[in-house]
Amino acid sequence: MMRSILIGILVLMAAGVGYITFDWYRWQYAGKAFGGPFTLVDQSGGEITERAFRGQPTAVFFGFTHCPEVCPTTLFELDGWLGQLGEQGEEIDAYFVSVDPERDTPEVLGAYVSNVSERITGITGDPEKVAAMAKSFGIYVRKVELDGGDYTMDHTASVLLLDRNGDFWGTIAYGENPDTAVEKLKRLAAGT
Secondary structure, three states: OHHHHHHHHHHHHHHHHHHHHHHHHHHHHHHHHHHOOOEEEEEEEEEEEEHHOOOOOEEEEEEOOOOOOHHHHHHHHHHHHHHHHHHHHHOOOOEEEEEEOOOOOHHHHHHHOOOOOEEEEEEEOOHHHHHHHHOOOOOOOOEOHHHOOEEEEEOOOOEEEEEOOOEEEEOOOOOOOOHHHHHHHHHHHHOO
């Protein structure tokens, strides 16, 4: 009985965080273009710009390869959710933008992403340009120094969902119910 209550509370909390994140993005970008122009590189070293986020529904996650849990989990789950959609999932382009371009070169990013998914494309580039891109998308990023000269990165842990025009459509919060995440992706692909 107590376990059921705790699970119910956790589900409600996850749904609440998801809704708050969605509502913040909706309020922040109401009537404005979402994101800004950028020129970075993909995991193969090819140029990529904001035009990659136009013409098809898009899922974008900001993270880094040295992340111990959130980033690999999110990439794995996103790949699985898109796979569950079958052909409908093929309509959605998916990207992993590194918030740690100092360590995440195209080669490092390519190896990392390809170990998890063949359909998610890594994006990196000049640190200042990556920071400007993240800021234009409302992504929180902060470098946190650790003992011994190492560091980690704090960052927004939601997957951003963009419609065919590249406009903000919604989010998938970290830890969101998988059925809810798949339903959001279905609606994104259908354009509803």
